[in-house]
Amino acid sequence: MSKFEFAPMPDNQGFFGEYGGQIIPPELKSAMDAINQAYEEIRQTQGFQDELMQLFQDYVGRPSPIYHAKRLSDKLGGAQIYLKREDLNHTGAHKINHCLGEALLAKYMNKKKVIAETGAGQHGVALATACALVGIPCEIHMGQVDIEKEHPNVTKMKILGCKLVPVTQGTATLKDAVDSAFVEYLKNPKDYLYAIGSVVGPHPFPKMVRDFQSIIGREAREQFQQKFNKLPDIITACVGGGSNAIGLFTAFLDDSEVKIVGVEPAGKGLDTTEHSATLTLGTPGAIHGFKCYLLQDEAGEPLPVHSIASGLDYPGVGPQHCYLKDIERAEYDSVTDEECLDAFMTLSRVEGIIPALESAHAVAWAMREAAKLPKELQILVNLSGRGDKDADYVADKLGL
Incomplete structure (x- = not known):
């Protein structure tokens, strides 16, 4: 129960x-x-x-596989990182x-x-x-x-x-x-x-x-049980509006042994005004026809926000995430632009997988946490999209 x-x-x-x-x-x-x-x-x-x-099945190419990022896990020396490969879908994302x-x-x-x-x-x-x-x-x-x-x-x-x-x-x-x-x-x-x-x-x-995105979690839950006869210890995904995350989280909500973590953009730092960490620093408000945690000014107007990932650059967040935060079923953490870029390059060069900058936020969190955790623990990351769209931007930014 x-x-x-x-x-x-x-x-x-x-x-x-x-x-x-x-x-x-x-x-x-x-x-x-x-x-x-x-x-x-x-x-x-x-x-x-x-x-x-x-x-x-025939158009998108589902089910998307679960991949053990073994070289990345070995490099970090802690918990094992697995990727739900939504980046392999037709059009390159969830x-x-x-x-x-x-x-x-x-x-x-x-x-x-x-x-x-x-x-x-x-x-x-x-x-x-x-x-x-x-x-x-x-x-x-x-x-x-x-x-x-x-x-x-x-x-x-x-x-x-x-x-x-x-x-x-x-x-x-x-x-x-x-x-x-x-x-x-x-x-x-x-x-x-x-x-x-x-x-x-x-x-x-x-x-x-x-409901449409919940296919991600249903597949992942079944795949993990087939592979390991158990569920992952931790599941994580990036959160802007929150569709890829809720798609993964939904199938695991009743599994109290599974820790659920959403990862927001800390941008240039939570101590600056240039971030999109809505659940971390926002307060209840209204935007675009619904109530949620919101980064807002004293008049209730949405604040300008920032993330290196365009898909996370939003001052509000999905209402179900707000509820899951309040009842403490899910935790919400954040990573900076710098951490995101490091994860983007590390995953690319260690595993040969170029992630979307959005997804790289979740990878960055998993990298940060895996290094602190025992090797027998398993972290499942929703790799929500591939980084083709970001490659030129990152190359320019890093002078590659």
């Missing part, structure tokens, strides 16, 4: 404890409720489940898992356009891919800073046929891309679907994206 007792996640109003919900205008509530109703209808049908699982689900939902609802935001471009590429597959026009909003930083993904999105909208207001990064995409969506919520790229936003998106 688990020592953890969970409230509904979410309840019928979309709340995880006190977080989540629908903090939106009345005219948008009916659109969100229609999405929730359609999702609940479609997810019960065998046809939808079969189509999604077939695509996961994002394709929920994008396929959202694109199929848009098709089911007869939507005429799918709109989304993207930070690092992984969600944008995955959604453009899924929309090309089902034949629905796609529009992606992306901050100008991220467009310049993540050029390979920008090129892929254009090749895949999506309309790319550069966002120059504010800090021209992820939060501003979300703002811009919401404005476009509000022009015609009846005919458009806003395919949110993480477990954030108004209900039902935190639930829906989690």
Whole structure:
């Protein structure tokens, strides 16, 4: 019997404890409720489940393997590090898992356009891919800073046929891309679907994206038991909005022997204003239609945030993560840009795996902790994406 007792996640109003919900205008509530109703209808049908699982297998290449990073573990001299290889998915990250689900939902609802935001471009590429597959026009909003930083993904999105909208207001990064995409969506919520790229936003998106991403944890749990006849001692993943992390965590929530750790961006340091450590230093507030821990000023406005990883550069976080923090089922730690870059290069040169900068945060935490722990302990890292998109940026930054 688990020592953890969970409230509904979410309840019928979309709340995880006190977080989540629908903090939106009345005219948008009916659109969100229609999405929730359609999702609940479609997810019960065998046809939808079969189509999604077939695509996961034959299109995405699931199940993604678990890999023992033996040379890295030996180098650190402590706990053994294993990687859940979401970087091997078609399009190079975990994002394709929920994008396929959202694109199929848009098709089911007869939507005429799918709109989304993207930070690092992984969600944008995955959604453009899924929309090309089902034949629905796609529009992606992306901050100008991220467009310049993540050029390979920008090129892929254009090749895949999506309309790319550069966002120059504010800090021209992820939060501003979300703002811009919401404005476009509000022009015609009846005919458009806003395919949110993480477990954030108004209900039902935190639930829906989690459900699609939970394939990660279900696979990992079964794979680990098959390999070792036990569960990992620690599981960890990077957290920005938190979709790859909740995708891994969900299958292990009832396993009290498994320690769960989310890793946030400490940026240039928690003692500076240039970080995105929302769960570490944020306070409860509201952003983009839901309640969560938020990095905010005295007036409740989101603060500018920073991370070397564009996909983690967000002042809020998924409501389920907030709830798991409060009930102490999950811990949330942070690593700096410098630690992230070191992990990026170390994993590349010791294991021949170039991780996304986002994923390198979780690798950095695992490296830091593994060195302190006994060799018989096992840490499972969700390697949420590959680093093709970051290679030129890192090379320039390090003078390679």
